[in-house]
Amino acid sequence: QVQLVQSGAEVKKPGASVKVSCKASGYTFTGYYIHWVRQAPGQGLEWMGRINPNSGVTNYAQKFQGRVTMTWDTSISTAYMELSRLRSDDTAVYYCARDLIPGGWLQLYDYWGQGTLVTVSS
Amino acid sequence: EIVLTQSPGTLSLSPGERATLSCRASQSVSSSYLAWYQQKPAQAPRLLIYGASSRATGIPDRFSGSGSGTDFTLTISRLEPEDFAVYYCQQYGSSPSFGGGTKVEIK
DSSP: OEEEEEEEEEEEEETOOEEEEEEEEOOOOGGOOOOOOEOOOOEEEEEEEEEEETTEEEEOOGGGTEEEEEEEEEGGGGEEEEOSOOOOOGEEEEEEEEEETSOOOOSSSEOOOOOOOEEEEE | OOOOOOSEEEEETTTTTTTTEEESSOOOOOGGOOEEEOOOSOOHHHHHHHHTEEOOOTTOTTEEEEEEETTTEEEESSOOOOOGGGGEEEEESSEEEEEOOEEEOOO
16 A cells, blocks of 8 residues: 655754655655645645656745755655755644656645654744 | 635534535636645545546545636535544645635534
C-alpha cells in the first residue's frame, strides 16, 4: 500500500533552517510528483511547491521563492523540503503529498504524509 | 491567484441530516478544476471529490459535488458520525489555492 512517512517534529529558532523528509513506499517513487503543503495552527492549507522525483525539476510557490528548497534521493525513495530564514509565522504542520496522476502534475493530492510540526520560537 | 471563499464557516447538524457546503471562486475555475478534501483532527486531508463532481477512489456515494465557473457545492446526503470534520475546497492546476474551510459539527 502507498505510504508517505515523514520525519519527526522540530523546534527551531528564528533565522534557522529546517529540513523535513518524506519517505515513500508502495509505489514507484519516480513515477509521481511530490508536493509540499503546510497548515498553520487552526488555519487552512497552503501549497509550497512540487518536485518531480524523476528529474529533480522543482516549482515553488512565489511566496516561498528564495527560502524553500526541495530535493530528493531516489536510492531511498525520499523527498526533502528545506525552509530557511525561519520566522515565527512559519510555525505549521508541513505535509508531503503525492500527485494523483502518474508522470505529470495536476496539483491533486491522493496520498499524504502524516505531517511534521515545525515550531519556530526563540 | 484565485481566492476561494467557503461558507458557512461552521455547519451544525445531526447525524442523518443533509449537509450543503459552498465554495465560491474570485474568478472562473478552468475546466472545473475544483476539488474537495475532508480533514479530521490531527489527520492529513483526504481527497473526496475532483473535477467538481468525480468521487475519488473509495469515497462513499453519499458525497457528491456539483457546480462550475465560480460556484461549487459539496453535498453529504445523510451525515454519518465519521463525516463530522472540516472540509476544504481547492482549485488546482498551475497555481493551486485552498478555501478557508467549513467545519461540520454535531448539533
